[in-house]
Amino acid sequence: MYCLSPILVAVPKGDWFCPHCSKDRQQVKVFPMVQRKLIDFFGIEKVEEEPTKEVRRRRHSGSLVIYKKSRKLLPYMPSKDPSQRLEQMASLASALMTSGIEFSNELTYLPGLAPRRANRAVLEKGGMQVIGKEDKATYELCKAMCIRGEHPPLMVTRDPRQGFVVEANNHIKDMTLIAEYTGDVDFMCNREDDEGDSIMGLLFPEDASQELVICPDKRGNIARFISGINNHTSDGRKKQNLRCIRFDIDGEVHALLVSIRDIAKGERLYYDYNAYQKEYPTEHFE
Numbered sequence: 333m334y335c336l337s338p339i340l341v342a343v344p345k346g347d348w349f350c351p352h353c354s355k356d357r358q359q360v361k362v363f364p365m366v367q368r369k370l371i372d373f374f375g376i377e378k379v380e381e382e383p384t385k386e387v388r389r390r391r392h393s394g395s396l397v398i399y400k401k402s403r404k405l406l407p408y409m410p411s412k413d414p415s416q417r418l419e420q421m422a423s424l425a426s427a428l429m430t431s432g433i434e435f436s437n438e439l440t441y442l443p444g445l446a447p448r449r450a451n452r453a454v455l456e457k458g459g460m461q462v463i464g465k466e467d468k469a470t471y472e473l474c475k476a477m478c479i480r481g482e483h484p485p486l487m488v489t490r491d492p493r494q495g496f497v498v499e500a501n502n503h504i505k506d507m508t509l510i511a512e513y514t515g516d517v518d519f520m521c522n523r524e525d526d527e528g529d530s531i532m533g534l535l536f537p538e539d540a541s542q543e544l545v546i547c548p549d550k551r552g553n554i555a556r557f558i559s560g561i562n563n564h565t566s567d568g569r570k571k572q573n574l575r576c577i578r579f580d581i582d583g584e585v586h587a588l589l590v591s592i593r594d595i596a597k598g599e600r601l602y603y604d605y606n607a608y609q610k611e612y613p614t615e616h617f618e
């Protein structure tokens with residue numbers, strides 16, 4: 333229903349009222365910008381540790397093959413200003429709280445959903461690129477930074493047409509690892525009737541009953557708020573500044589969002605929701 337704001341990509345099942353007619357129209361819940369509360373919300377562990385010299389050197393070596401280019405991933409650079417960082421975290425906490433989502437920066441495996449052993453990269457039809465040693469170090473550095481409360485330099489804001497959107501809050505260099513797409517891992521066959529608009533394909537094996545998806549409806553991170561391009565217009569394509577790339581990391585598949593060009597402060601983040609499958613309707617996207 334494209335007259336709605338934000339757009340609804342599927343007709344909801346059962347009784348449903350347009351947000352304008354419904355009494356419980358979604359109001360943005362503003363998370364308090366209080367350091368202690370943010371530390372608890374994000375489960376931040378206080379570790380006074382800077383990236384080691386060894387890891388810093390690694391940024392200048394190693395390779396990753398993406399579209400036949402030999403490149404290496406760069407870790408995101410958290411904002412230096414502590415109050416800017418608090419503002420960024422509060423914006424994400426507000427969006428998560430409003431959407432009823434708990435923060436999780438990891439893929440989650442829960443009883444009753446797909447077990448962790450189902451996520452085996454070797455099952456991917458046509459094979460899966462294995463992350464290189466240097467890029468794995470970058471991935472681990474980004475994870476560790478997040479645990480320390482050094483989040484990517486991003487702000488979640490509200491757009492009248494798109495709902496929550498994500499903007500760069502500092503300049504971001506090409507090839508920067510922005511975030512991993514996280515949430516509960518489940519079999520696609522369990523989600524056929526799921527009306528969520530944020531389900532991400534994770535593993536596409538020969539046996540379709542074993543197809544895995546990431547569902548960030550209960551747990552997730554900033555990745556689930558990033559906008560999609562309109563696949564039907566050249567203007568849509570021009571907006572794309574990220575790519576979602578799946579990697580084999582220690583035998584399991586992970587979906588990482590990586591910048592594909594320099595991104596200016598204030599620019600909105602976009603990637604192609606249809607990079608692996610052409611199932612997401614984007615013809616009415618801006």
Ligand SMILES: C[S@@+](CC[C@H](N)C(=O)[O-])C[C@H]1O[C@@H](n2cnc3c(N)ncnc32)[C@H](O)[C@@H]1O
Nearest residue numbers: 338339494495496529530556557559560617618
């Ligand atoms: C993965 S969610 C992104 C986060 C979402 N904006 C929110 O508020 O939770 C995908 C949904 O965001 C909206 N959206 C994303 N990109 C858009 C675009 N380029 N134009 C219009 N709506 C967009 C659509 O409602 C879509 O179904």
